[in-house]
Amino acid sequence: xxxxxxxxxxxxxxxxxxxxxxxxxxxxxxxxxxxxxxxxxxxxxxxxxxxxxxxxxxxxxxxxxxxxxxxxxxxxxxxxxxxxxxxxxxxxxxxxxxxxxxxxxxxxxxxxxxxxxxxxxxxxxxxxxxxxxxxxxxxxxxxxxxxxxxxxxxxxxxxxxxxxxxxxxxxxxxxxxxxxxxxxxxxxxxxxxxxxxxxxxxxxxxxxxxxxxxxxxxxxxxxxxxxxxxxxxxxxxxxxx
Numbered sequence: 001x002x003x004x005x006x007x008x009x010x011x012x013x014x015x016x017x018x019x020x021x022x023x024x025x026x027x028x029x030x031x032x033x034x035x036x037x038x039x040x041x042x043x044x045x046x047x048x049x050x051x052x053x054x055x056x057x058x059x060x061x062x063x064x065x066x067x068x069x070x071x072x073x074x075x076x077x078x079x080x081x082x083x084x085x086x087x088x089x090x091x092x093x094x095x096x097x098x099x100x101x102x103x104x105x106x107x108x109x110x111x112x113x114x115x116x117x118x119x120x121x122x123x124x125x126x127x128x129x130x131x132x133x134x135x136x137x138x139x140x141x142x143x144x145x146x147x148x149x150x151x152x153x154x155x156x157x158x159x160x161x162x163x164x165x166x167x168x169x170x171x172x173x174x175x176x177x178x179x180x181x182x183x184x185x186x187x188x189x190x191x192x193x194x195x196x197x198x199x200x201x202x203x204x205x206x207x208x209x210x211x212x213x214x215x216x217x218x219x220x221x222x223x224x225x226x227x228x229x230x231x232x233x234x235x236x237x238x239x240x241x
């Protein structure tokens with residue numbers, strides 16, 4: 001899983017480096033798939049539940065699961081969310097980041113910073129002996145301390161391994177109605193992925209493709225993710241390039 005994670009991290013960085021006004025999300029998908037295969041792995045997303053591409057490419061108010069398209073051209077001021085996974089020797093990895101396209105607004109920049117920082121707060125709580133709710137509380141607390149943001153509730157982090165989505169589920173907020181008391185044990189591998197909106201936490205699914213999730217009020221969203229292993233000496237991020 002370290003090897004799968006490193007490949008996903010490298011591919012994500014290469015893809016993010018190509019983000020610029022004028023490039024299409026389809027071209028970003030081509031870059032990502034080429035990089036993953038060149039490093040000896042397969043794209044985890046391609047064909048997963050029928051998904052038609054190697055990355056999820058979500059722009060602005062799109063939160064997750066955006067489908068790459070030759071007609072989706074990035075422009076100055078956009079927020080580009082790239083979600084990517086690599087499958088190597090039957091093991092998956094999963095990582096994501098939000099990339100500014102050229103110059104962006106102060107609010108959008110703040111959103112990116114808050115989301116990334118909250119991910120690292122969650123990773124810091126991913127220690128053996130803690131519970132899933134400790135990760136959720138760390139993420140939620142960090143976001144709430146930064147101001148008024150919408151924390152997406154319908155989509156959560158997850159376990160990962162031989163199957164892409166495994167138990168336990170990892171909410172990005174403390175949900176009294178969702179079991180989140182799973183004990184974190186050495187050897188567990190999880191994907192921690194806060195999704196944060198400038199406005200409401202509520203979401204909608206695009207009817208046209210039945211995949212893309214976007215904010216209910218049309219305001220920008222940001223997404224960051226790492227695959228993390230629970231180790232004896234603390235959390236280890238597996239998806240660093």
